[in-house]
Amino acid sequence: MEKQRVSDAVIRRLPRYYRQLSQLEREGVLRISSGQLSRLMSLTASQIRHDLNCFGGFGQQGYGYSVKGLKSAIADILELGQQKHMIIIGAGNIGQALACYEGFPREGFYVHAIFDNNPRLIGKTVGRLQVSDIQELESYLAAEKVNIAVVATPGEFAQQTADRLTACGVRAIWNFAPIDVAAPNNVVVENVSLSDSLYALSYFMNQLDEQA
Amino acid sequence: MEKQRVSDAVIRRLPRYYRQLSQLEREGVLRISSGQLSRLMSLTASQIRHDLNCFGGFGQQGYGYSVKGLKSAIADILELGQQKHMIIIGAGNIGQALACYEGFPREGFYVHAIFDNNPRLIGKTVGRLQVSDIQELESYLAAEKVNIAVVATPGEFAQQTADRLTACGVRAIWNFAPIDVAAPNNVVVENVSLSDSLYALSYFMNQLDEQA
Known part of the structure; x- marks a missing residue:
């Protein structure tokens, strides 16, 4: 075609x-x-x-x-079904949930590593993975071809995390931090703000109530 | 205004x-x-x-x-800042992550209960909450005015969960199940499919690679 x-x-x-x-x-x-x-x-x-x-x-x-x-x-x-190598930065609630989400591998999206800077989380088991030290990020990216990196850090670390990823050649960022991140033109960024969707829902609900 | x-x-x-x-x-x-x-x-x-x-x-x-x-x-x-009473149905990875998400209460969205049908999860502590038995859903909704219900069940239970919620008067559903749910006209539904966003990101990444 x-x-x-x-x-x-x-x-x-x-x-x-x-x-x-x-x-x-x-x-x-x-x-x-x-x-x-x-x-x-x-x-x-x-x-x-x-x-x-x-x-x-x-x-x-x-x-x-x-x-x-x-x-x-x-x-x-x-291009579903083609294997995609994913990593997650941030092993908080959202990062852990995404690491364990069963729908992704079914369509070829495999999470191979999850990183955090919190000593209490590093080494912890999340699904089939152990949380890696964020200090190992650059050496991991030098060794592995990562297709998609998930940013699930707190807002204040999101942009610097995105910068580290793109500096190492990552071309696609799926950002769950509550702050939109920017990246060079040759990188695709998908900013997913969960609260945006909640606020919109809440607004539409209020509108319905006013019409009722 | x-x-x-x-x-x-x-x-x-x-x-x-x-x-x-x-x-x-x-x-x-x-x-x-x-x-x-x-x-x-x-x-x-x-x-x-x-x-x-x-x-x-x-x-x-x-x-x-x-x-x-x-x-x-x-x-x-x-209408941010006005207190909204939220509940979550489904205490799996996504449900637990949403229950613990700190950004919501900051804007007035409080999760007051989380329900599941899995005996291994019922009674478990999630953030400040204990997982309730889904069988108690109707009595909870009869006693409490719930503004927003989050559906975080597996896909096959999503529509029946939405039906139970709307039958009890819930007017806003935030759906994270991997299946869109339908509801009567006087109910607002926000279907959040995480994989949709991932597939789109993956497509745009492939397009960039082809242009490169």
Whole structure:
């Protein structure tokens, strides 16, 4: 399939399609129309057709999409299943939870190391891993090709951690610290602020209450 | 201030402004121009002026924004600081991490209970809480006014958990299960799929590699 530039907004919807199709596959569904998919996902059918057409389209008029075929095509686009080497910086609550999250290895994302600067945490067992001393970060990165580094430090250490990672050639940072981090243009950063999502939820809840 | 309908996209950016302004305040910055803010946040200055004008605007031409004033105005809009009663369903890795997350109480979000159906977890201490039996969920909800329920169960239990919560009058669900949950129109649901964000990051990283 020829690659074309697809908008970030479409890319960000693909994981949702992938999850929905995985669920349909587990339920034994073989084919699905854009109309059925739209009801399940609260998107319009034309939105769905538009999104999937960005990649050349997988459906047949009047026949719908093959659940398995569409799922596997989206997995190819997202390059899921290819092994990714991940490390986590920060073995606090969030870092430990991510280290133990079972959904990641299922799609090829393997956490190989977790680092902290806290002597009480260094050496502690987290899932299948032992917490390493953050002082070993540079030697680890010199020895291993790390695809994705997770920053799960307190806010005040997040930027300096990102700087150390990018200085050692890390190209993708998944940041859970409560501060957005910046990186050079040749590095991808995904800032996940859990509280942003909570604040938005809280606002929308208040709006509903006022309408009621 | 008169309330007007503000787009969801603007609302979703407000927590980022709030975090950025909180950081500036900690650094002792008193005033900031939309241009300076735009460089810090990787937004255009006109985007920032547009966003803040949605709420009546807080800046003075040629003088910039008061960091403290703008922060407090955004906190008012988001109704931060008002106490919110939260509970968590699911005391696995993510549920425990959220129960212990120190950023939430700072803005008024208090986790008062955490539930699980696993006998090995029930009674276990998580932060300041003890894990309750999920069978006590309905009696808890009858006795307490819960503002926000966090669903941190495995995917297969997420929808039934959401159904139990909404049947008891919960109006806001923050869902961390790897499956989107649906709810009646008078309930707000925020589906947070951690893997969606990871897949998108991974895709953008691959794109960069191909360009390189």
